[in-house]
Amino acid sequence: MNKFIVEVEQAYVVFDSHQALIDINVQIPQNSFVAIVGPNGAGKSTFIKSLLGLVNLTSGTIKIDGRSPQEVSPGDIGYIPQVKTMDRTFPALAIELVITGLDYRWPWKRSHPNIDRAYEALQRVGAEHLANRQISKLSGGELQRVCLARTIAREPKLVMLDEPATGIDAIGETDMYNMLESYQTSSCATILMITHDWHAATHHADYVLLLNRKQISFGPPAEALSEDNLRLAFGHIGHSHRLKFLVK
Numbered sequence: 001m002n003k004f005i006v007e008v009e010q011a012y013v014v015f016d017s018h019q020a021l022i023d024i025n026v027q028i029p030q031n032s033f034v035a036i037v038g039p040n041g042a043g044k045s046t047f048i049k050s051l052l053g054l055v056n057l058t059s060g061t062i063k064i065d066g067r068s069p070q071e072v073s074p075g076d077i078g079y080i081p082q083v084k085t086m087d088r089t090f091p092a093l094a095i096e097l098v099i100t101g102l103d104y105r106w107p108w109k110r111s112h113p114n115i116d117r118a119y120e121a122l123q124r125v126g127a128e129h130l131a132n133r134q135i136s137k138l139s140g141g142e143l144q145r146v147c148l149a150r151t152i153a154r155e156p157k158l159v160m161l162d163e164p165a166t167g168i169d170a171i172g173e174t175d176m177y178n179m180l181e182s183y184q185t186s187s188c189a190t191i192l193m194i195t196h197d198w199h200a201a202t203h204h205a206d207y208v209l210l211l212n213r214k215q216i217s218f219g220p221p222a223e224a225l226s227e228d229n230l231r232l233a234f235g236h237i238g239h240s241h242r243l244k245f246l247v248k
């Protein structure tokens with residue numbers, strides 16, 4: 001096992017003539033919690049998609065546990081896209097959605113050999129009671145739990161989440177962080193999470209990658225989210241939480 005689960009060197013992504021990512025260089029240690037922070041259009045989703053092999057680098061290299069993104073088997077990485085990209089009207093029960101994380105074959109069967117593992121995954125995120133509910137009837141926070149269960153069912157060593165707190169309330173967000181931290185610890189996994197809320201990130205993340213197309217900083221939260229760096233990324237310091245953070 002490599003010391004670094006993710007190694008990115010001189011990574012550039014250009015869409016047509018738009019430079020979405022410019023010279024990104026990060027080494028993410030195994031078993032760490034990383035928050036990816038930056039304004040809209042900063043290239044955060046593009047960064048995660050490039051780690052997944054969904055977006056090709058224009059130049060530079062990416063290694064995931066020593067391999068290129070294309071060489072990594074899809075089951076080794078968990079990915080939760082932004083909620084708004086998911087079709088919530090899709091007719092499926094929560095437990096069926098979790099089973100698709102274990103077996104991509106169609107159709108699912110209620111006597112599926114993976115059913116126990118799927119229930120166990122729901123249990124780990126406190127969502128066993130949602131197993132037989134239609135996903136279209138779940139609240140934003142409940143759906144996020146079920147998606148997380150689907151993602152961790154295979155016990156991936158790397159989990160990436162694109163703004164998982166969007167559309168859920170503050171309690172749901174705290175729960176989300178707790179569930180992710182508990183998974184990180186119990187499975188020795190690395191978590192990469194895109195978030196708008198850099199204040200919450202300072203409390204939970206081991207490292208922060210601050211992006212605005214260019215890499216502004218990468219390091220422990222207090223260092224990466226210095227006033228100067230926040231100004232560079234957002235053009236201002238952000239909201240009033242900053243003051244609380246500074247006097248802490």
Ligand SMILES: Nc1ncnc2c1ncn2[C@@H]1O[C@H](COP(=O)(O)OP(=O)(O)O)[C@@H](O)[C@H]1O
Pocket residue numbers: 015016018020038039040041042043044045046047
């Ligand atoms: N497939 C694509 N084709 C062309 N432009 C894209 C594509 N994906 C993203 N972009 C552009 O790249 C920039 C970064 O997008 P994105 O990574 O989604 O930012 P963020 O997630 O930080 O809001 C945006 O200007 C977006 O419009």
Ligand SMILES: [Mg+2]
Pocket residue numbers: 044045046162
């Ligand atoms: Mg995005």
